[in-house]
Amino acid sequence: MSGSPAPSPVISDMTLSAETPAPAAVPKAQAPAMKRSKKVKKLTKKDIDEVLMHDIVELRGHSHWDWDPKTPPPFQNFEELEVTIGSLAQSGEGLALLPDRGEGWVLVVPFVVPGEKVMARVYRHNWGYSYADLVEVIQPAENRIAKNDILCKYFGACAGCQLQHISYADQMKFKRQVVENAFKNYAEKYFATLPPVDPVSQSPIQSNYRTKITPHFEALNPKHQSAGTAQPVQIGFMQAGKRRILDIEECPIATPIVNEGMKTMRAEVQKNIATYKKGATMLLRESNPIVPGTESENPPTTTKVCVTDHKETITEWVGKFRFDYPAGSFFQNNNAILPSLIGYVQQQLHLPLASSTTPVPSSDSTSASTSSLNHEIKYLVDAYCGSGLFGITCHEGFKKVLGVEISAASISCATNNLVLNKLSTETTAFHLDDADKIFAHIDFPSAETALIIDPPRKGCSDEFLDQMVAFLPARVVYVSCNVQTQAKDLQGLLDRCHAKGLPGYRVEAIRGFDLFPQTRHVEGVMTLTRL
Numbered sequence: 178m179s180g181s182p183a184p185s186p187v188i189s190d191m192t193l194s195a196e197t198p199a200p201a202a203v204p205k206a207q208a209p210a211m212k213r214s215k216k217v218k219k220l221t222k223k224d225i226d227e228v229l230m231h232d233i234v235e236l237r238g239h240s241h242w243d244w245d246p247k248t249p250p251p252f253q254n255f256e257e258l259e260v261t262i263g264s265l266a267q268s269g270e271g272l273a274l275l276p277d278r279g280e281g282w283v284l285v286v287p288f289v290v291p292g293e294k295v296m297a298r299v300y301r302h303n304w305g306y307s308y309a310d311l312v313e314v315i316q317p318a319e320n321r322i323a324k325n326d327i328l329c330k331y332f333g334a335c336a337g338c339q340l341q342h343i344s345y346a347d348q349m350k351f352k353r354q355v356v357e358n359a360f361k362n363y364a365e366k367y368f369a370t371l372p373p374v375d376p377v378s379q380s381p382i383q384s385n386y387r388t389k390i391t392p393h394f395e396a397l398n399p400k401h402q403s404a405g406t407a408q409p410v411q412i413g414f415m416q417a418g419k420r421r422i423l424d425i426e427e428c429p430i431a432t433p434i435v436n437e438g439m440k441t442m443r444a445e446v447q448k449n450i451a452t453y454k455k456g457a458t459m460l461l462r463e464s465n466p467i468v469p470g471t472e473s474e475n476p477p478t479t480t481k482v483c484v485t486d487h488k489e490t491i492t493e494w495v496g497k498f499r500f501d502y503p504a505g506s507f508f509q510n511n512n513a514i515l516p517s518l519i520g521y522v523q524q525q526l527h528l529p530l531a532s533s534t535t536p537v538p539s540s541d542s543t544s545a546s547t548s549s550l551n552h553e554i555k556y557l558v559d560a561y562c563g564s565g566l567f568g569i570t571c572h573e574g575f576k577k578v579l580g581v582e583i584s585a586a587s588i589s590c591a592t593n594n595l596v597l598n599k600l601s602t603e604t605t606a607f608h609l610d611d612a613d614k615i616f617a618h619i620d621f622p623s624a625e626t627a628l629i630i631d632p633p634r635k636g637c638s639d640e641f642l643d644q645m646v647a648f649l650p651a652r653v654v655y656v657s658c659n660v661q662t663q664a665k666d667l668q669g670l671l672d673r674c675h676a677k678g679l680p681g682y683r684v685e686a687i688r689g690f691d692l693f694p695q696t697r698h699v700e701g702v703m704t705l706t707r708l
């Protein structure tokens with residue numbers, strides 16, 4: 178269904194109840210006893226998951242949906258059904274089409290593989306689709322990982338990972354498809370002109386990679402405390418599909434030192450739980466500081482520790498570069514893949530500008546252009562630079578590098594990281610500002626400038642795209658943890674160029690990087706060359 182728009186579903190005040198007496202199980206033996214809340218939820222338009230809607234439209238084969246919300250969803254409360262999984266949504270959940278229910282209702286079921294026959298229990302409804310717990314896998318797919326080989330004993334109950342039941346090769350195929358679908362659905366007008374999406378670059382390790390986790394706990398209920406009926410405190414992550422915490426002793430995707438920290442933190446919280454009036458989210462982050470007295474050694478000796486104070490400084494090494502940053506601020510969470518991500522970004526920044534003369538049609542296919550730039554890239558702009566990861570690791574080969582970031586704490590770290598890495602502050606600088614005003618600081622010639630964009634999940638603002646089109650950097654490398662907003666921004670950028678009569682950009686490459694093995698998440702990297 179290339180190019181079919183997501184329907185614009187209208188949700189009326191549909192009042193839904195959710196109550197299920199029995200635990201969900203994937204497989205049964207792994208699930209803790211979980212009960213669904215009896216609370217009644219009123220849907221609003223915000224409840225529509227637009228990305229999921231694209232997947233549902235694709236499975237249904239049409240976007241038309243004519244369901245009267247006053248008609249109840251076509252299920253008994255908490256009905257159990259045997260269904261066949263048709264596809265995996267970008268959320269990592271399975272979708273099963275029920276042609277004889279509500280003219281093609283779709284069930285969304287977690288922890289399944291396409292082709293599998295499963296028993297699912299419906300518990301919540303939305304416009305034309307319902308969420309269901311996986312009760313049992315009746316006919317497992319050949320490529321389902323055997324229960325005993327699944328990495329984590331909490332998989333299926335914890336909301337953190339979605340894909341441990343499929344092989345790493347299958348996770349890579351799924352994520353490549355997620356990237357492709359994002360561009361198909363959100364850069365629809367230009368999809369036919371894009372290069373094929375490259376295979377996803379794998380993480381060198383698929384477990385024990387996360388350098389930061391944030392488990393939660395809730396305070397004891399005072400009524401239960403005074404009655405002496407308080408349950409043991411639950412410290413961990415959210416339960417899959419529920420708003421309750423699952424007690425977790427160890428997280429196999431977190432690094433060993435973070436897991437050591439988790440043991441200590443759990444013991445402290447358990448000991449002092451009566452003193453907490455409210456629950457909290459804890460921070461556990463790996464740091465690798467230099468052992469005092471070894472600073473002059475080459476290389477100095479380092480030792481890994483787990484930091485729990487948001488304000489404490491983390492030291493992290495990316496290849497030969499050292500980054501110090503506050504534990505509570507942003508930094509990529511998979512250190513193992515950073516050398517290959519950085520290497521790829523460097524290579525993309527320096528692709529020859531006139532590498533191709535392939536005609537590239539504009540969106541309305543009325544004009545075609547060829548690459549005609551012969552300049553060399555000499556300047557680098559690092560938008561949303563954080564503590565300087567890309568600006569610093571990619572500075573070689575540039576005359577000047579300038580980064581912009583909105584967090585004062587991150588900018589002061591970025592500037593300190595220049596000093597730690599013995600880089601000249603004359604040629605590399607970081608400014609505290611809104612990225613929307615980034616080009617106000619820049620007197621680089623646009624034909625010799627490369628721009629790295631690495632925005633938050635929501636992507637770039639209209640103002641950012643407007644100023645980009647006014648400046649027109651010769652090369653853009655856009656890194657993103659949300660491939661849907663990345664694709665939307667590509668369409669926004671090309672639309673703006675064409676509205677101004679500019680030929681715009683050629684997309685050189687689109688590739689996912691697996692910063693988050695075992696989960697549905699994928700980091701997208703897209704390279705553009707100005708035409």
Ligand SMILES: C[S@@+](CC[C@H](N)C(=O)[O-])C[C@H]1O[C@@H](n2cnc3c(N)ncnc32)[C@H](O)[C@@H]1O
Nearest residue numbers: 507561562563566582583584611612631632633
């Ligand atoms: C995904 S992080 C990337 C950071 C950095 N590139 C890295 O890889 O470590 C996004 C960064 O954008 C910053 N940010 C968010 N909104 C911004 C804005 N409007 N202008 C500039 N920076 C912004 C955040 O503080 C955060 O550091």
